[in-house]
Amino acid sequence: MIKIEDLRKSYGKTRALSGIDLHVPAGELFAYLGPNGAGKTTTIRILTGLTRLGQGRAALNGHDIVRASLAAKRQCGLVPQQVNLDSELTVQENLDIHGRLFSMAATARRSRIHELLDYVNLLDRRDSLVKHLSGGMKRRVMLARALMHQPRILFLDEPTVGLDAQIRRRIWALIKKIQQDGATIFLTTHYIEEAEFLADRVAFLDEGRIKAVDTPAVLMKGVGQWAMDWLSDKGMHTDYFPDREAAVQPAGTAKNGFTLRRVNLEDAFLMLTGKKVAVPAGDDKRLHGGSSAHAAHTSHGGHGKGGH
Amino acid sequence: MNGFIAVYLREMLILKHRLKRQLAGMAVSPLLYLIAFGYAMGDSVQIEGVGYLQFLIPGLVAMSSMTQSFGIATDINVARFYWHIFEEFQAAPISNVAYVGGEVLAGMTRALLAVGVILILGLPFGVMLQYGPVFWLTVILNSFTFASLAVALAMLVKSHADQSLLTSFVITPMAFLGGTFFPLERLPVWAQKVLQALPLTHASGAIRTAALGGPPDWRGILLLAGVGAVFFAGALMTVKQARD
């Protein structure tokens, strides 16, 4: 269980978080969705003790993160955004040190390492130096390491960023499995499909504020069932319709072609914040009503995704 | 206690993986000094009533135990800014004392290894010195002091470049001037006063006295212990401040 009340954090003049309130019940897979710079990492860093809290309060399974910081830390496992393994050590050594940091006994560490490396399919690499592993393997080692001490809350900060589709699916399957084993999972992402596929509930985060929290189905329902992307001289536009019939009629009038598709979470995010989740790097400009051509959805029924 | 062991053991595992390179690194500069200053000058040069090699080896012990124990600062920095491994410790349920203690002991271990290397290198030069309890006590205090300073500063600096700047402006001058290669009495009085303020000066003095069989330099040893305790406390404080 994660409870956050009025969490605020500033770095100098930059406001990273301006008042976050959240309650994540035990066993839930919660996704924190927002564009780069929204404050996702800052939230996770505060909850896991890496960053000092500005104002507000938070508790993990009832342990206040400031007053009972060690007890709070024992509740959680963390997979940070960037790889932070000891590259000069072997996979097994990395996991073993982590187990020691969480006061696990020698026999427990040994059996858990075996179990987890089996779980993430890396048993044959247990004695490899981490620097010799691929990016996807390192991600899986990070996941195994975070699970070593059987945390009841798992924080995943963009767990699949930069991985190809196949490995991403594999990690999704792992995350689902971890949830089925009873953990509460708090995951940040700026991939729409990730949140849609995995999450029980989603929070939309933008500029340090939560714009909406609900199940993906409810969030999407607020937009309509169908979306039509169409091109005019001014660029790409998207209109939303309650059902397919309502969409077909205006579709006939679009002269430059159109795409009819199911609504996705990106549409809901766009509606609520006026911007896309996945903004191409270095391109922060707000998108009003429509969307720029290069970030448009073009596939039938597919989930749109912008640049990388 | 578990956290302390984990932090220390991690450093030891890394040391083990790098052992050959580390040992070579520990040997190279003392060997050069021994050959260049000691062997080349031979016993024709007498300082404070002993041959120069006998004078030099305790100085090298003081210097190496300082540079090697301080050397963990670089590793902590790389782990923190480049590999982000420090976050693994920050997110773990361990106290600051456990972290600082583990890193300091790792620095001391490295220093003792380096001293062992020097003593072995000194053997073929046929120098007879006394390596009794007071000698080792002083070496241990010296490495404790500089390992603590290393952790304290590693938490303060903001980048790897700052770290190497610190080394070249603080550690390297001290390594050469802190009574390692020549007696302070040869310098002008004001310079002696300045150098008396350096912890290494007291370490090399006490280590040399012990190695040459003189009475223990308790004043120097106590001073070193005091400075070490202050640096250790400083490290505890800077680790606490290291969260953004």
Ligand SMILES: Nc1ncnc2c1ncn2[C@@H]1O[C@H](COP(=O)(O)OP(=O)(O)O)[C@@H](O)[C@H]1O
């Ligand atoms: N250590 C830091 N120092 C200064 N500003 C920071 C720091 N960390 C994050 N920020 C700023 O806080 C805001 C939120 O960042 P972050 O939480 O990393 O966003 P996200 O993870 O959603 O991409 C951004 O404007 C970022 O520039």
Ligand SMILES: [Mg+2]
């Ligand atoms: Mg982030």
